[in-house]
Amino acid sequence: MLDAAPATASESIGSPLLWSLSLAVLAGLLVMDFVVTRRPHEVRLGEAVGWSVFYLVLPVLFGVWLWIDYGGAQSLEFFTGYLVEKSLSVDNLFVFMLLLSAFAVPEELHQRALLLGIVGALVLRGAFIALGAAILQAGTWAFLLFGAVLVVTAGKILHDEVRGGDREEMEVSELRSVRLLRKLMPVTDDYRGSRLTVREGGRRMLTPFTVVIVAIFATDVVFAVDSVPAVYGITEDPYLVFTTNAFALLGLRALYFVLRTTLRKLAHLNYGLALILALIGVKLVLHWAHGIWPGVPEIPTPVSLLAIVVILAVVTFTSLRARRREEPEPTP
Numbered sequence: 001m002l003d004a005a006p007a008t009a010s011e012s013i014g015s016p017l018l019w020s021l022s023l024a025v026l027a028g029l030l031v032m033d034f035v036v037t038r039r040p041h042e043v044r045l046g047e048a049v050g051w052s053v054f055y056l057v058l059p060v061l062f063g064v065w066l067w068i069d070y071g072g073a074q075s076l077e078f079f080t081g082y083l084v085e086k087s088l089s090v091d092n093l094f095v096f097m098l099l100l101s102a103f104a105v106p107e108e109l110h111q112r113a114l115l116l117g118i119v120g121a122l123v124l125r126g127a128f129i130a131l132g133a134a135i136l137q138a139g140t141w142a143f144l145l146f147g148a149v150l151v152v153t154a155g156k157i158l159h160d161e162v163r164g165g166d167r168e169e170m171e172v173s174e175l176r177s178v179r180l181l182r183k184l185m186p187v188t189d190d191y192r193g194s195r196l197t198v199r200e201g202g203r204r205m206l207t208p209f210t211v212v213i214v215a216i217f218a219t220d221v222v223f224a225v226d227s228v229p230a231v232y233g234i235t236e237d238p239y240l241v242f243t244t245n246a247f248a249l250l251g252l253r254a255l256y257f258v259l260r261t262t263l264r265k266l267a268h269l270n271y272g273l274a275l276i277l278a279l280i281g282v283k284l285v286l287h288w289a290h291g292i293w294p295g296v297p298e299i300p301t302p303v304s305l306l307a308i309v310v311i312l313a314v315v316t317f318t319s320l321r322a323r324r325r326e327e328p329e330p331t332p
Contacts, residue, residue, distance in 0.1 A: 013070050013239055014314065022239075026246055030119060033253065037111040055251030062243065069241030077087040077235035078244060085248035087276060087312060088227045093256050096216060103212045105191070113196045113209065114253045117216030124220055125245045128228040133238040144288040149229050150281030152200035155275040187211060233280035233287075234304070246320060276308055 004064045059082050067075035097113060105113055135145070187206045192198050231241045283304055289296040 011058035013066075013074060013237060016255050022243065022246075024157045024251075029040040029250060030115075030122075032155040033115050033250075033276075037115055042107045042194075043111055043257045045258070051254030052251060052258050055247070056256060058250075059247040062247065074237070074240065076302065076305065077237070078240050081234040081240060082247055082306070083246045083305065083308055084230050084276060085227055086251075086288070087308070088230065088257075088273060089248050089252055093252060096256060097250075099212060099215050103208055103215070105212055109191065109194055109209065110256070111253060113212050113216070113254055115318070116213045117220070118249050118252055119221040120213070120217045121224075122223050122246060124217070125228060126242065128224045129238055129241050129245070132228050132232050132241070132323070141231050144285060147281040147288065148286030150233065150277045150284065154278035154281060156268050157277070161266065161270045162275070229284075230277060230280050233284045234323070268315040268319040272314065275311050279304060279307055279311075 005080060027152040063075050063082070066078055072310050096117065100110055100113060175177075183207045185204065187208060187210075188200070191209055192207050194209060195207055196213070198205055198207060227245070228241065231244050234244075235241060278301075286296060286298050290298050
């Protein structure tokens with residue numbers, strides 16, 4: 001066991017040894033994923049379910065280990081943060097689905113595109129987590145800042161849903177990163193397997209596969225702005241924030257193939273995500289206020305965990321019920 005001495009809820013458990021081992025395990029899992037996807041193929045449901053179960057068991061085992069070595073506070077913070085990240089990642093999957101469809105990515109290349117996108121997302125999240133830790137060290141005002149960001153984001157999501165925002169519409173060509181990439185280098189008209197560049201007519205050209213990966217990177221920047229402060233609303237430990245992000249992102253590739261048909265049925269998902277972000281935003285603001293005025297109550301982590309579970313259960317139930325009402329009755 002590593003660093004078996006218990007830690008308090010506000011004390012970081014991320015020793016240099018633990019960080020090194022965690023990054024080594026993460027690298028090993030990514031290498032394994034690259035080996036699995038080295039031969040492009042269409043992913044069947046059984047394969048996707050198997051990998052999804054594997055990537056759900058890993059965080060459970062990690063949370064149990066945290067409970068044994070560091071106590072229930074760290075384990076509860078991890079599981080709550082992981083549930084928040086996993087919930088937000090479902091919306092990531094919907095955007096990834098739209099991107100792959102908009103670029104007409106061949107079915108056999110979906111796995112590799114998602115994997116490269118996840119690697120880039122992990123790097124971006126690492127940078128955002130380090131930035132968030134630095135901001136928190138600067139003073140308690142950071143909790144107010146993070147809380148305000150989440151509440152404003154929740155309001156924007158809710159406003160878009162009330163106005164009838166359609167997630168089916170996405171102008172990929174309008175992404176600044178994609179337009180800049182096409183200005184820098186020419187792009188081939190067709191895919192060349194999973195190759196990112198090819199040489200034609202004596203000049204180096206990008207393939208549409210590269211443009212897809214850049215588009216996924218660009219959209220994940222937006223998601224990181226929401227998700228990293230959300231987990232900092234659960235725990236102040238950068239190590240736990242990173243592990244929740246890593247475990248949530250690692251399982252996205254397999255989860256995509258399991259949920260790509262059912263995601264469209266979750267019509268009320270964004271309402272639930274808006275409520276979750278607003279809840280964590282209020283939690284952060286109350287935490288900031290409690291540090292200045294001790295009489296201000298805080299939202300305990302078990303309460304926020306229970307609220308998140310209830311919100312997800314309710315929006316899933318109402319989405320499936322609404323979907324059932326919209327389906328035409330079979331003709332006798």
